[in-house]
Structure formats: structure tokens, C-alpha cells
Amino acid sequence: MERSSEKISSSSSSSSIPSTEDKTANGTCLNLKETELRLGLPGSQSPERKLSLFGQDLETNDKSNGFTGSPLKNLVSGAKRGFSDAIDGSNGKWVFAMNGKSDVELAKGAVLASPRVGLDSKTNPQQAKTSVSVMKVVVGVPQSPKPVQAKNNLVPPVNDHAIAPASKAQVVGWPPIRSFRKNSMASNLAKNSDEGAGCLYVKVSMDGAPYLRKVDLKTYNNYMEFSSALEKMFSCFTIGQCNSSGLPARDGLSESRLMDLLHGSEYVLTYEDKDGDWMLVGDVPWEMFTDSCRRLRIMKGSEAIGLAPRAMEKCKNQN
Amino acid sequence: MGSYSSELKRSKDSDESARRSSFPDEVLERVLSLLKSHRDRSSVSLVCKDWYNAERWSRTHVFIGNCYSVSPEIVARRFPRIRSVTLKGKPRFSDFNLVPENWGADIHAWLVVFAAKYPFLEELRLKRMAISDESLEFLAISFPNFKALSLLSCDGFSTNGLAAIATHCKNLTELDIQENGIDDKGGSWLSCFPESFTSLEVLNFANLTSDINFDALEKLVGRCKSMRVLKLNRSVSLEQLQRLLVSAPQLAELGTGSFSQELTIHEYEDLESTLSNCKNMHTLSGLWDAKGIYLPALYPACSHLTFLNLSYAALQSVELAKLLAHCPRLKRLWVLDTVEDKGLEAVGLNCPLLEELRVFPADPFDDEIVHGVTEAGFVAVSFGCPRLHYVLYFCRQMTNAAVATIVQNCPDFTHFRLCIMNPGQPDYLTNEPMDEAFGAVVKTCTKLQRLSVSGLLTDLTFEYIGRYAKNLETLSVAFAGRSDWGMQCVLGGCPKLRKLEIRDCPFGNAALLSGLEKYESMRSLWMSACNVTMNGCRLLAREMPRLNVEVMKEDGSDDSQADKVYVYRSIAGPRRDAPPSVLTL
Numbered sequence: 025m026e027r028s029s030e031k032i033s034s035s036s037s038s039s040s041i042p043s044t045e046d047k048t049a050n051g052t053c054l055n056l057k058e059t060e061l062r063l064g065l066p067g068s069q070s071p072e073r074k075l076s077l078f079g080q081d082l083e084t085n086d087k088s089n090g091f092t093g094s095p096l097k098n099l100v101s102g103a104k105r106g107f108s109d110a111i112d113g114s115n116g117k118w119v120f121a122m123n124g125k126s127d128v129e130l131a132k133g134a135v136l137a138s139p140r141v142g143l144d145s146k147t148n149p150q151q152a153k154t155s156v157s158v159m160k161v162v163v164g165v166p167q168s169p170k171p172v173q174a175k176n177n178l179v180p181p182v183n184d185h186a187i188a189p190a191s192k193a194q195v196v197g198w199p200p201i202r203s204f205r206k207n208s209m210a211s212n213l214a215k216n217s218d219e220g221a222g223c224l225y226v227k228v229s230m231d232g233a234p235y236l237r238k239v240d241l242k243t244y245n246n247y248m249e250f251s252s253a254l255e256k257m258f259s260c261f262t263i264g265q266c267n268s269s270g271l272p273a274r275d276g277l278s279e280s281r282l283m284d285l286l287h288g289s290e291y292v293l294t295y296e297d298k299d300g301d302w303m304l305v306g307d308v309p310w311e312m313f314t315d316s317c318r319r320l321r322i323m324k325g326s327e328a329i330g331l332a333p334r335a336m337e338k339c340k341n342q343n
Numbered sequence: 344m345g346s347y348s349s350e351l352k353r354s355k356d357s358d359e360s361a362r363r364s365s366f367p368d369e370v371l372e373r374v375l376s377l378l379k380s381h382r383d384r385s386s387v388s389l390v391c392k393d394w395y396n397a398e399r400w401s402r403t404h405v406f407i408g409n410c411y412s413v414s415p416e417i418v419a420r421r422f423p424r425i426r427s428v429t430l431k432g433k434p435r436f437s438d439f440n441l442v443p444e445n446w447g448a449d450i451h452a453w454l455v456v457f458a459a460k461y462p463f464l465e466e467l468r469l470k471r472m473a474i475s476d477e478s479l480e481f482l483a484i485s486f487p488n489f490k491a492l493s494l495l496s497c498d499g500f501s502t503n504g505l506a507a508i509a510t511h512c513k514n515l516t517e518l519d520i521q522e523n524g525i526d527d528k529g530g531s532w533l534s535c536f537p538e539s540f541t542s543l544e545v546l547n548f549a550n551l552t553s554d555i556n557f558d559a560l561e562k563l564v565g566r567c568k569s570m571r572v573l574k575l576n577r578s579v580s581l582e583q584l585q586r587l588l589v590s591a592p593q594l595a596e597l598g599t600g601s602f603s604q605e606l607t608i609h610e611y612e613d614l615e616s617t618l619s620n621c622k623n624m625h626t627l628s629g630l631w632d633a634k635g636i637y638l639p640a641l642y643p644a645c646s647h648l649t650f651l652n653l654s655y656a657a658l659q660s661v662e663l664a665k666l667l668a669h670c671p672r673l674k675r676l677w678v679l680d681t682v683e684d685k686g687l688e689a690v691g692l693n694c695p696l697l698e699e700l701r702v703f704p705a706d707p708f709d710d711e712i713v714h715g716v717t718e719a720g721f722v723a724v725s726f727g728c729p730r731l732h733y734v735l736y737f738c739r740q741m742t743n744a745a746v747a748t749i750v751q752n753c754p755d756f757t758h759f760r761l762c763i764m765n766p767g768q769p770d771y772l773t774n775e776p777m778d779e780a781f782g783a784v785v786k787t788c789t790k791l792q793r794l795s796v797s798g799l800l801t802d803l804t805f806e807y808i809g810r811y812a813k814n815l816e817t818l819s820v821a822f823a824g825r826s827d828w829g830m831q832c833v834l835g836g837c838p839k840l841r842k843l844e845i846r847d848c849p850f851g852n853a854a855l856l857s858g859l860e861k862y863e864s865m866r867s868l869w870m871s872a873c874n875v876t877m878n879g880c881r882l883l884a885r886e887m888p889r890l891n892v893e894v895m896k897e898d899g900s901d902d903s904q905a906d907k908v909y910v911y912r913s914i915a916g917p918r919r920d921a922p923p924s925v926l927t928l
Contacts, residue, residue: 195766197439197440198764201707203438205522209704209706296537
């Protein structure tokens with residue numbers, strides 16, 4: 025089955041279901057039978073057997089399919105006996121057996137998960153894409169009668185910032201780090217995002233300019249400062265153009281400066297966000313912008329009317 | 344014949360007394376009092392009855408690795424002259440929340456016996472014990488000579504208990520509060536040291552979070568002229584640090600507070616010159632929220648540094664490299680993996696004397712970032728630091744080849760703790776298990792005492808360990824192995840094994856029971872989320888009456904499964920303070 029190296033998408037996976045692995049030219053394959061969630065130990069398959077996660081063969085360590093070489097992300101074990109609980113296809117319990125009894129089962133490659141999670145074993149490929157994230161929210165799933173982690177295994181946050189460990193579905197006590205360190209690091213992360221410590225360099229390109237620049241978004245507090253900095257940076261390319269449109273003098277910068285630039289229709293400031301979409305700068309609050317901005321493009325106004333899809337395509341192609 | 348044998352006996356007695364008088368007990372005791380190592384002392388005590396007695400009368404420090412292996416009464420009976428006690432309680436996995444909160448290891452019963460038998464007790468060092476504020480107060484008022492209190496990974500107390508210590512212990516020289524589950528109710532405890540109190544030499548409150556009264560601290564540091572260790576918490580600012588250092592330039596160990604205040608040029612220069620006055624400093628830690636621009640202030644103080652603990656300072660590789668250029672004598676380095684492989688390359692280049700490296704993960708729970716350190720960083724360090732013998736390394740990828748290279752460069756490892764953070768992850772280049780990596784470690788590093796394994800591992804790893812790791816004392820295993828055979832190899836092969844801790848491995852009753860004879864020579868065994876059943880544990884308990892076999896059940900688990908098993912040898916018999924969730928078989 026021909027597979028792109030991109031993420032599993034529902035359309036392509038709804039076609040034929042091979043019972044054995046098909047290898048493709050780029051080494052990835054989809055064995056849809058494998059998308060049945062089954063319990064297995066990490067390392068429970070023989071060394072020659074490639075580890076699979078939801079049918080994606082990880083042989084090529086192809087990271088672009090959305091899975092890294094680590095098949096056991098988001099384990100939910102809670103130090104439970106993952107080996108003796110069972111699920112079979114019909115009644116939704118986990119099937120697993122140890123020590124030779126079902127080496128075949130083991131060899132098929134599987135994912136270690138909490139025996140208490142009553143996931144539907146008829147997981148279809150569409151779910152396979154989202155099943156990683158499904159496991160992430162398993163903690164709150166009411167299907168199982170018991171909590172995923174015994175309550176005396178939950179890490180009570182010492183301070184308000186220790187949210188990171190509890191919100192993801194993780195193995196209890198893994199990685200083996202003491203609570204104090206975990207909580208300190210969590211509060212570090214929270215601090216950094218509040219205070220904006222560190223730096224956030226993004227590339228800035230300008231249509232027609234021979235080279236790109238980089239700016240540290242953290243050094244600016246609002247759009248006003250940012251646009252004036254950009255202006256300074258790229259002034260050598262735009263001499264005469266901004267001024268000729270009758271914009272206010274630099275000293276009299278106002279918050280609408282950026283809007284003026286835009287409405288002046290000489291240049292439009294756009295950015296690519298985390299999702300890969302091209303957006304107009306200025307719509308969202310400054311903090312949200314710095315959080316999501318990956319790179320910037322100063323494009324000619326004429327090419328960015330309403331940021332039409334055509335303009336977006338052009339931006340993408342030129343990158 | 345009766346007279347002949349009694350004559351023989353008499354001549355024997357006189358021979359012995361002749362021998363004894365030529366080597367009086369006092370001399371023996373004097374000689375033995377110079378022995379510090381508790382293992383040496385144990386050996387001495389086994390020589391003969393005289394030596395046993397001489398040793399017990401001359402021993403002033405007792406180390407108890409498992410508080411339930413012996414009772415305080417037994418200890419007090421054997422050793423009448425103890426001044427210093429080190430006690431360890433809960434199994435190590437309690438640090439990672441695998442042990443129920445009310446499990447035990449309460450110090451109070453010990454304190455009551457000590458108050459009666461060792462009224463002149465001076466030192467108490469506790470690790471993974473439960474200690475309440477009442478116990479701390481009891482301690483503070485029961486021992487007039489009390490000098491040193493050190494608490495690591497303990498819980499059950501609050502800063503009120505510290506206040507009691509500060510108030511009552513007039514001769515205190517050491518207050519060392521390391522990472523604990525302490526209920527931090529505020530910093531006023533520090534103000535409880537009386538104005539007349541001047542004896543403090545060691546003060547470590549780095550892991551408390553509340554603000555303390557800086558004025559009280561400044562005065563305290565000012566009047567304790569013998570202070571050599573001062574580890575501040577995050578609430579102490581750079582400016583305050585500078586003021587403290589002015590009155591304590593003699594410090595040998597410094598833990599800074601927060602290293603990120605906005606300083607004027609003048610303030611920065613003051614800090615720099617004050618730090619350069621600290622000519623005795625060999626250990627530096629803290630550096631919370633360290634900003635790269637202020638690190639150069641440390642440079643002049645680093646020339647004699649042997650231990651640098653940056654594990655709470657999220658430095659980047661360039662910042663670390665610049666700092667290390669000033670630390671040529673470094674022997675121990677703890678960092679966060681924010682320094683990345685480039686930072687570790689700088690370690691290899693600048694620290695040829697390095698013996699210990701610990702790399703902690705800054706963001707252990709986010710496996711979507713591709714940051715941190717890889718095998719390349721570890722390899723780089725190994726090339727530059729041939730004396731490396733202790734490593735704790737958290738990473739997200741590793742290869743067998745890299746580990747083979749590392750141990751080839753550094754064959755003297757005594758402690759090799761590798762944590763590939765994703766459970767069961769193979770060699771990321773070859774996709775093979777990491778068996779050969781740990782095989783290389785145990786084959787090459789003959790002095791290996793402690794090993795923590797991780798990654799995708801088959802039973803072969805444990806075959807290697809059993810066959811080659813002849814000096815191994817502590818083994819930690821998680822998410823590894825294929826069958827009982829793995830654990831059997833270890834139990835059958837490692838003659839010096841003392842502590843074995845296993846979680847989430849497919850080892851069952853056959854494996855557990857294969858160690859029947861071994862467990863009495865070990866301190867303890869921990870197995871959780873394995874394949875052991877209650878019947879297996881009952882069998883073990885029945886066969887080995889001198890072992891305590893404890894099973895911790897979890898809510899709603901199968902009745903026949905032994906979720907968590909803790910086995911340890913004891914001369915005190917089964918404990919009586921176990922909570923309902925802990926079954927002693």
C-alpha cells in the first residue's frame with residue numbers, strides 16, 4: 025500500500041486491509057491489523073521484529089510520520105500488572121499472556137497500556153492517528169471502573185505550577201526523578217512562559233530583499249515596538265516607499281503604525297503560525313502572537329489582498 | 344580423663360589471659376576507635392569475642408541501612424557509646440511515589456530509645472524516614488549535646504519542627520535540610536536561633552520555598568564565624584547574597600539563592616569582588632534562574648571548585664562552556680540537559696579531572712521536544728574525562744556503539760546509571776535492544792558497584808550482568824527483560840549484590856524463588872508491577888523465616904497478584920507498625 029510519509033489520514037487508511045506488512049519504497053507501511061491496540065511489554069518482541077506503533081513501521085526512524093523511534097509514548101501503567109490482565113476483541117478487556125504462551129501475540133508488537141483502560145479494540149485507522157492523543161486523555165476516561173492510577177500514586181502538586189506531570193498520562197514514577205526536582209522544573213517552565221525569559225528568534229523575509237533577517241520576538245513588548253524595529257531593519261530596502269504614502273513620521277509612532285503600514289498597501293506583514301498557516305500580523309494579542317509565530321514575511325501588499333489562498337501558496341512556494 | 348581435660352582447659356585459660364594481658368582491652372579499643380568504616384568494624388567484630396566486645400565499646404557511629412532490619416533496643420544493647428546515627432528507611436522507589444504514604448519508617452520509636460540510652464547523642468542523619476514536628480521537638484529537648492541534623496528525602500514534618508530545633512539546640516553545628524517532603528509554612532523558623540547562638544557551621548535550607556527573614560539570616564551568618572557551608576533558598580536575591588558573603592568569605596560550600604536579579608554595574612562589580620574573596624570555595628550550587636550575563640561574576644571564585652551543581656540552573660551550552668573554562672579542577676558536575684551535547688563537549692574539553700557527571704532532564708514529561716542530550720554528549724565527555732567513574736545520565740536516545748565507546752574510554756566506572764527516558768526504547772540507529780551496551784559496561788568496568796539499566800532489554804542483558812558484574816552491589820531495573828531467566832541470572836551470578844529493585848518487568852514466582860538463599864545476604868529486594876503472585880510470596884516467607892516479606896496491594900487489584908513486594912532481612916522480626924495496605928507474610 026502506497027503511503028506518504030506524512031501522518032496517517034483517515035482517507036488513505038480506509039482502503040484494503042492487508043493481513044501482513046506491506047513494505048513500500050520508503051520503508052513505511054501500514055498494517056491495519058496492527059492498529060488493534062494490544063498489550064505487550066516494551067521489548068517483548070524478538071530483536072529482528074521491528075517495533076510498530078499503530079501499524080507504522082518505525083524501521084526507517086521516519087520522524088515525519090508523527091511518531092518518533094520511541095513506540096511507547098504516553099504509557100499509562102501506574103505500576104499495574106500489565107502482564108496478566110487481558111483484553112480480547114469482543115468484550116473490550118485487554119488480552120495479554122506471558123512466557124511463551126503467546127509469543128505470537130507478543131511478536132506482533134504492541135503498546136503497553138493500562139489494563140484498566142477499556143478502549144475499543146476495534147480501533148480503526150482513523151483513530152490510530154488520534155489514538156496517541158486518546159491515550160493522553162485516558163486519565164479522565166470514565167469507561168474503566170477504577171482510576172487509572174491508584175490514588176496513592178498520584179503526585180500531589182506541591183505548588184500550583186506542578187501541572188505538567190499530572191495532565192499527561194504517564195507512567196507513575198517514571199522517569200525516576202524526585203518530587204522536589206519535578207516541581208522545581210515545572211515552576212521553572214511556568215516562570216519562563218510568564219516572564220518570557222530566553223529568546224525567540226524567528227526569520228524575517230521581505231519580498232525583493234536579497235537576504236533575510238532574524239529577530240528576537242522576546243525583546244519587544246508590543247506590536248508598536250516590533251514594527252518600528254522591523255522598519256529600521258528593512259529600511260534600506262524600502263527607502264522612500266513608506267514615506268511616500270504619507271505615513272506619520274517615525275518619532276510620532278502610534279499603535280496604529282502597523283495598521284498604517286498595512287493600509288498603506290505597500291507592504292503587508294504576515295507570519296506563519298504553529299499550524300503552518302499564514303496569518304496577518306496584528307489580529308491577536310501580542311503574547312499570543314509571540315507564542316505562535318514561527319517566521320515572518322513582509323510581502324508586497326499587492327500580493328496579499330485579503331491574504332488570498334493564492335497569496336498564501338505563493339508565500340509557501342517562495343519559502 | 345576429667346582431670347586431664349580440666350588441666351588442659353586451665354592451661355588454655357592462662358595462655359589466653361597471658362595473651363590478653365599483653366594486649367589489654369584499652370589498647371585494642373583505642374586502636375579500633377580509629378576505624379571509621381562500618382564495614383571494617385563489622386569485619387573486626389567477627390574475629391573473636393574479645394574483638395567483638397572491644398569493637399562495640401569503641402563504636403561511636405552506627406549506620407543502619409534499613410531501619411527495619413534491626414530494632415532500636417537491639418542497637419542500644421550492642422553499642423552503648425553511640426554519638427552519631429545514620430538511618431535509612433523507605434525503599435528507594437518511594438522517592439518516585441511508588442510507596443504508599445503511610446508506609447512507615449517513623450523515627451519516633453528510635454528517638455525514645457535513644458533518649459534513654461544515648462542521652463549524649465550528637466548527630467542524626469536520616470534518609471527516607473518519616474519524622475513529625477513532635478519528633479523534632481522531642482529531639483531538640485532530649486539531647487543537650489545535639490550538634491548535627493541532616494534530613495534527605497524525609498517527610499511528615501513542617502518548618503515548625505525546624506523552629507523547635509533552632510530554638511532548643513544550643514550546640515547545633517549542622518542543619519542540613521535537603522530535598523524533603525516538608526510542609527513549608529513560612530520562613531520564621533530561621534529567626535528562632537537565639538542571639539547568643541554562634542556555633543553553626545553548616546546551614547542548608549536550599550530546598551525550602553518560603554521567604555526567610557533576611558535580617559535574621561544576615562545576623563546569624565555574621566555571628567557564626569565557623570560557618571563553612573551555606574546553602575540558601577531561592578528567596579535570597581543576588582544583592583542579599585553579596586551582603587552575606589561579605590561577612591562569610593571563608594565559606595567552603597556555597598549554594599546561592601536566585602541568580603537573576605537586575606543589578607546595576609556597581610552592584611555587579613561588588614558581587615564579583617566579594618565572590619573573588621571566597622578563596623576556600625570548593626563547592627558551588629543553587630544558581631536558581633541563573634541569567635547568563637551574571638555568571639562571569641562567579642569566574643574568579645571557580646578556580647578551586649571541585650563540585651559544581653548546576654542542576655537547578657537552566658544554562659545553555661555557550662554559557663556552560665564559558666563557565667567551565669574557569670573550572671579546571673572540577674571533579675563533580677551536575678547539570679540540566681538544557682546544556683545539550685555542545686555543553687557536554689565543553690565539559691570534555693575543560694574538565695580533565697572530572698570524576699562524576701550527572702545530567703538531569705529539564706523537561707522530563709514532554710516527549711515531543713527534541714532537546715536535551717544524546718549519546719553524542721556522553722561520548723564527548725568520555726573522551727575528555729578518562730577519570731570518570733560516576734555517571735547519572737537522562738537522555739532520549741542512545742546507541743550500543745556509543746556506550747561501548749564510552750566504557751572503552753572510561754573503564755573505571757563504579758556507578759553507571761543510564762536512564763533512556765522512553766521505556767523500552769531500542770538503539771535508535773540499529774533498532775536493536777540495548778543489551779550490548781550494558782554488556783559492554785559489565786565486561787569492561789570490573790569495579791562496577793551500582794548499575795541502572797534502561798531501554799529495550801532482553802534477558803541477554805541480565806545474562807551479561809550475572810556473568811560479569813562480580814562487584815555489583817546495587818541494580819535498578821525497569822521495563823526490561825523477557826522471562827524469569829533474566830532475574831535468575833542476576834540472582835545466581837552477582838556475588839556482592841545487596842540491593843535489587845525491579846519495576847514493570849516480566850519476572851514471576853520462579854524468578855523470585857530462585858533467590859531464596861541469596862536474600863539473606865542482601866539488604867533488600869523490591870519488585871513492583873511484575874508477575875509475582877501472593878502464593879509465591881507466601882512460599883518465600885515460609886521458607887525464609889528471617890526475611891520479612893511485605894506485599895503492598897493496590898485498590899482494586901486482583902487478589903492473587905502481589906502488586907508490590909518488598910523483601911528484606913531482619914533480626915527484629917516482622918514489623919508491627921505496618922499500615923493496612925501492607926501485608927506482612
